Amino acid sequence: MTMLKKERRRISRIYMDSYSATQETVYVYAENYGCVANRFDMELMLGQLIKEGYRLAADPKKADVLLINTCGVKKPTEDRISERIRRLSRLDKPLIIAGCLPRINIKAIQRVAPNFAVMLDPKSVDRIVNAVRLAREGKRGIIFFSDTVPMKLDLPIYRTSRVIGIIMISEGCLGSCAYCCVRFARGILHSFPMEAIVKKVREAVLDDAKEIWLTSQDCGAYGADIDANLAELLRRCCEVPGRFLIRVGMMNPRHVLKILPELADSFKNEKIFNFLHLPVQSGDDEVLRKMNRGYSVREFEEIVRTFRKEVPKLTLATDIICGFPGEDLRAFENTIHLVEEIKPDVVNISKFFPRPRTPAEKMRQLDAKLIKSRSRRLSEIVRRISWRKNEEWIGWEGEILVDEKGKGSSWIGRNFAYKPIVVRSDKNLIGRFLKVRVTRAFPTYLEADIQKIRI
Numbered sequence: 001m002t003m004l005k006k007e008r009r010r011i012s013r014i015y016m017d018s019y020s021a022t023q024e025t026v027y028v029y030a031e032n033y034g035c036v037a038n039r040f041d042m043e044l045m046l047g048q049l050i051k052e053g054y055r056l057a058a059d060p061k062k063a064d065v066l067l068i069n070t071c072g073v074k075k076p077t078e079d080r081i082s083e084r085i086r087r088l089s090r091l092d093k094p095l096i097i098a099g100c101l102p103r104i105n106i107k108a109i110q111r112v113a114p115n116f117a118v119m120l121d122p123k124s125v126d127r128i129v130n131a132v133r134l135a136r137e138g139k140r141g142i143i144f145f146s147d148t149v150p151m152k153l154d155l156p157i158y159r160t161s162r163v164i165g166i167i168m169i170s171e172g173c174l175g176s177c178a179y180c181c182v183r184f185a186r187g188i189l190h191s192f193p194m195e196a197i198v199k200k201v202r203e204a205v206l207d208d209a210k211e212i213w214l215t216s217q218d219c220g221a222y223g224a225d226i227d228a229n230l231a232e233l234l235r236r237c238c239e240v241p242g243r244f245l246i247r248v249g250m251m252n253p254r255h256v257l258k259i260l261p262e263l264a265d266s267f268k269n270e271k272i273f274n275f276l277h278l279p280v281q282s283g284d285d286e287v288l289r290k291m292n293r294g295y296s297v298r299e300f301e302e303i304v305r306t307f308r309k310e311v312p313k314l315t316l317a318t319d320i321i322c323g324f325p326g327e328d329l330r331a332f333e334n335t336i337h338l339v340e341e342i343k344p345d346v347v348n349i350s351k352f353f354p355r356p357r358t359p360a361e362k363m364r365q366l367d368a369k370l371i372k373s374r375s376r377r378l379s380e381i382v383r384r385i386s387w388r389k390n391e392e393w394i395g396w397e398g399e400i401l402v403d404e405k406g407k408g409s410s411w412i413g414r415n416f417a418y419k420p421i422v423v424r425s426d427k428n429l430i431g432r433f434l435k436v437r438v439t440r441a442f443p444t445y446l447e448a449d450i451q452k453i454r455i
Helices: 003-016 036-051 075-089 106-112 122-136 182-186 194-206 230-238 253-266 285-291 297-310 329-342 368-391
Strands: 027-032 055-057 065-070 095-099 118-120 142-144 164-168 211-215 245-248 275-277 315-322 346-351 397-405 410-414 420-424 433-441 446-453
Touching (some): 036 055, 036 095, 036 122, 036 211, 065 075, 118 122, 122 142, 194 211, 230 253, 297 315, 297 329, 315 329, 315 368, 346 368, 368 433
Parallel strands (some): 118 142, 420 446
Antiparallel strands (some): 397 410, 397 433
């Protein structure tokens, strides 16, 4: 047996073995909400539970313990998750509530689930096995909050996708955005060692991952606390042998500016998707100042110009908040002008909602109807731009990696620019590389015909 096969078998055992650790079979039902970092945390919790012999249940009514990993970044999200917590608590089973919401708004959770078993914050995912044990023993109202970040990359992991390997490169951020409550849950920047990250990339690739998602609250800030940077990390990750592609997560323009030339150069590597997620949040400098974002519109445009010059066929994704306090008509028109000028491929639009304990909560709020109207107008503009940008891909022929099952007989793959491309086949194409030709374009995806199925 080759060393490569031995290593793959060893890594697989992290997910598959040690069911004999507990004599009684205990089933845990798990639900996850929120960002990619939350998904990574859930995979860590599942990995630890499976290693200790717990099984996963598909139905909460048939489980012994319930686990929900929460998000609280927006008020509508909090309301939706709170209602879900309320419904799960009515099943009269031990309920463990993890994720960001416990740190953001613990009172909201206590109102809907006063008889919860255990709460965990993102820095306490390494205590999930103890939490389940205590919940099974009948303990209630236990809170596990930590001020220190565990070495998450040393914890066992259960990948929820056999194609995608998620790796957190840092916890927390260096920002103090006026609207953000996630920093109360994730804390200040704590970068994980570069060697540990590269090791996890190597392990994921050996375990047949073909996409590596590097995630954090701000990938652009990686290494600022350990005398390293993202460009250096990407170069090291690309040296890992194997056929795989890296998706780099969201980056604050403020920190990208400090390493712009070398970061753009690192994106030239064929192992990195031509995909840049760069949230601008507003196209008006005064609003950006009130948000405490730490950059100007001109600096954001400079980053976009540099990346587009260095990385052909770049897919640009950005985020915009509509209705932030102080956004007058002129500021909103400036945002529209920016969007029409830079023409991003993807724009995630959020209506502003004040979050607990943030500076923006104390600012004078805009009328909800006005915010909704502006969001609708901006969405229509974005939809037209995205559609036109996608139409440029009609007739393109090339390779995609199928990483998701679609509806019916459809499958979703990604090309080198991370464009979602839908194909149809009765075969299971997950993890397969396909040669395709794009035939149709829509605002959020492309359709293609399969020309050849590869390994």
